[in-house]
Amino acid sequence: MGRPPKFSQDQFLDSTCRLVARHGPQFVTVAAVAENLGAPTGSVYHRFRSKEELLARLWLRTVDLFQEGFLDALQNSDGVAAALHTPRWVRAHLTEARVLLLHRREEFFSREWTDEIRDRTERLTRDLDAGLREFTARTVGCVSAASLRRTTFVLMDVPYAAVKRHLEHGDAPPDLVDEMIESTYRAVMGRLT
Amino acid sequence: MGRPPKFSQDQFLDSTCRLVARHGPQFVTVAAVAENLGAPTGSVYHRFRSKEELLARLWLRTVDLFQEGFLDALQNSDGVAAALHTPRWVRAHLTEARVLLLHRREEFFSREWTDEIRDRTERLTRDLDAGLREFTARTVGCVSAASLRRTTFVLMDVPYAAVKRHLEHGDAPPDLVDEMIESTYRAVMGRLT
DNA sequence: GATATTTTAGAGGCATTATTCTAGAATAAC
DNA sequence: GTTATTCTAGAATAATGCCTCTAAAATATC
Numbered sequence: 001m002g003r004p005p006k007f008s009q010d011q012f013l014d015s016t017c018r019l020v021a022r023h024g025p026q027f028v029t030v031a032a033v034a035e036n037l038g039a040p041t042g043s044v045y046h047r048f049r050s051k052e053e054l055l056a057r058l059w060l061r062t063v064d065l066f067q068e069g070f071l072d073a074l075q076n077s078d079g080v081a082a083a084l085h086t087p088r089w090v091r092a093h094l095t096e097a098r099v100l101l102l103h104r105r106e107e108f109f110s111r112e113w114t115d116e117i118r119d120r121t122e123r124l125t126r127d128l129d130a131g132l133r134e135f136t137a138r139t140v141g142c143v144s145a146a147s148l149r150r151t152t153f154v155l156m157d158v159p160y161a162a163v164k165r166h167l168e169h170g171d172a173p174p175d176l177v178d179e180m181i182e183s184t185y186r187a188v189m190g191r192l193t
Numbered sequence: 194m195g196r197p198p199k200f201s202q203d204q205f206l207d208s209t210c211r212l213v214a215r216h217g218p219q220f221v222t223v224a225a226v227a228e229n230l231g232a233p234t235g236s237v238y239h240r241f242r243s244k245e246e247l248l249a250r251l252w253l254r255t256v257d258l259f260q261e262g263f264l265d266a267l268q269n270s271d272g273v274a275a276a277l278h279t280p281r282w283v284r285a286h287l288t289e290a291r292v293l294l295l296h297r298r299e300e301f302f303s304r305e306w307t308d309e310i311r312d313r314t315e316r317l318t319r320d321l322d323a324g325l326r327e328f329t330a331r332t333v334g335c336v337s338a339a340s341l342r343r344t345t346f347v348l349m350d351v352p353y354a355a356v357k358r359h360l361e362h363g364d365a366p367p368d369l370v371d372e373m374i375e376s377t378y379r380a381v382m383g384r385l386t
Numbered sequence: 387g388a389t390a391t392t393t394t395a396g397a398g399g400c401a402t403t404a405t406t407c408t409a410g411a412a413t414a415a416c
Numbered sequence: 417g418t419t420a421t422t423c424t425a426g427a428a429t430a431a432t433g434c435c436t437c438t439a440a441a442a443t444a445t446c
Contacts, residue, residue: 002392003442024299026219029433040395042436051434104295104361106217146369153355153373161354162346176339180346180381187380188373194414195422223404233425235406244404387446394441399434406429416419 007039009047009057016058021098025055025107053117056109060120062100065093067124071131079139079155083185086159087173098167101160139189154185200232202240202250209251214291218248218300246310249302253313255293258286260317264324272332272348276378279352280366291360294353325349332382347378 015037019028030051034041048054069089073082090097112118132152133143140147159181166173208230212221223244227234241247262282266275283290305311325345326336333340352374359366 002390002444003394005393007394024297026300027303030435031433041434042396043394045435046393102297107219149367149369150373152358157354157358158351158377161350165345165350174342176342180343183380184351184377187376194420196412196424197414198423199412200424222402234404235426236424238405239423390443390445392441392443395439397437397439399436401434402432404429404431407427409425409427411422411424413422414420416417 007037007043007047011037012039012044012047012054013058013061016054017062017095017099020055020058020103021095025103028055030054052109053114056117058099059105059108060117060124062096063124065096066100067128071127074131074135074155079135079151079189080182080185082135083155083159083181084178086156087163087177087181090163090167091172094167094170094172097163098170101164101167150188154188158184200230200236200240204230205232205237205240205247206251206254209247210255210288210292213248213251213296214288218296221248223247245302246307249310251292252298252301253310253317255289256317258289259293260321264320267324267328267348272328272344272382273375273378275328276348276352276374277371279349280356280370280374283356283360284365287360287363287365290356291363294357294360343381347381351377 012033015033016028019032019036030044031041033054034044044051044054048057066089070082070085073085090101109117112121132148132155135155136143136148136151140151162177162181163173166177205226208226209221212225212229223237224234226247227237237244237247241250259282263275263278266278283294302310305314325341325348328348329336329341329344333344355370355374356366359370
């Protein structure tokens with residue numbers, strides 16, 4: 001009952017996503033988010049308590065989207081496929097990729113000021129950590145600090161580095177990127193794979 | 194002649210550097226920069242036309258500091274040494290490294306609004322580009338788009354990625370980082386070195 | 387159709403923070 | 417010592433942008 005909503009929570013998140021991808025979080029204003037959607041500024045506050053909550057939810061939604069596929073690849077494929085998940089995901093989600101990979105979490109929200117936001121954040125880092133540990137144990141054998149650092153490097157840091165330069169230009173990463181990621185993977189992980 | 198300055202331009206830049214390293218550019222206020230130095234806020238405007246100029250000059254000064262050593266290594270050492278310049282520089286300049294490597298240029302200034310700022314920015318990118326091209330020509334032989342991308346990857350992207358995770362925690366990068374950078378270098382550059 | 391509820395719509399208040407302004411202090415040149 | 421100059425000192429001003437508030441609109445329930 002009541003007047004049916006014209007603008008959903010997701011629509012505001014989509015609008016924010018576009019603006020963040022284009023200009024970065026610091027240049028996003030509540031007025032711009034609303035205008036980009038043709039909504040009045042006040043309507044934003046019917047869906048989100050504050051600008052910070054809006055940005056936090058955009059961040060969490062985007063990490064969710066990325067991480068789900070990554071963890072799946074980590075469990076059900078070999079290491080190379082998991083390492084290549086990043087460039088593939090980026091090609092399929094250019095806008096979201098710019099949001100996720102060109103900015104740090106602190107640009108979106110500084111403290112967790114709700115139980116829900118805090119829980120979701122913690123769950124994401126815990127799941128990622130667990131996935132990496134499980135993969136390391138299965139692939140390398142031991143989960144020393146060094147071996148964990150090594151798998152994190154080849155599965156996350158290097159793919160991120162390879163893709164970043166292209167995202168900054170607004171381009172999709174070329175095939176060469178996949179090739180370099182794979183070479184790096186084999187070099188650092190050695191004969192273990 | 195005139196009253197001798199109590200606070201120099203560099204002192205304001207140092208103060209800004211500390212604050213940016215700790216909290217990021219978006220949380221730096223002119224009042225905080227001045228207070229951090231024990232200066233009145235108005236004095237900032239005796240040295241800089243605006244907050245944006247202050248941040249722009251900090252960025253340029255920091256890039257200068259990094260790039261000088263990097264280009265030197267690129268010309269006078271082998272590729273591995275050039276790739277290892279990043280972790281070494283980071284260890285020697287932890288605060289400046291957090292400024293340079295945890296933030297993008299756009300967080301400091303968006304447009305070049307002075308001839309001087311524009312010229313310095315352009316010179317920096319031109320010098321870097323020239324250095325990378327020269328190195329690629331000398332080491333690989335040809336300077337195709339692919340070979341240039343490859344050298345950029347192993348000399349800049351990978352070292353940056355390897356170091357970033359540690360900088361976020363405020364730690365100096367461990368030796369393992371150098372080892373991974375070197376492995377990656379040899380793997381991607383192949384037998385050419 | 388009356389009422390309760392939820393939303394649109396957008397103007398206005400309010401807080402933060404960049405910038406300017408005035409007064410006075412410190413120094414060099416004469 | 418006087419003057420011109422440059423700076424400190426910090427209060428006053430102005431702009432930006434988050435958030436709130438009131439009015440009206442749209443719908444479900446009775």
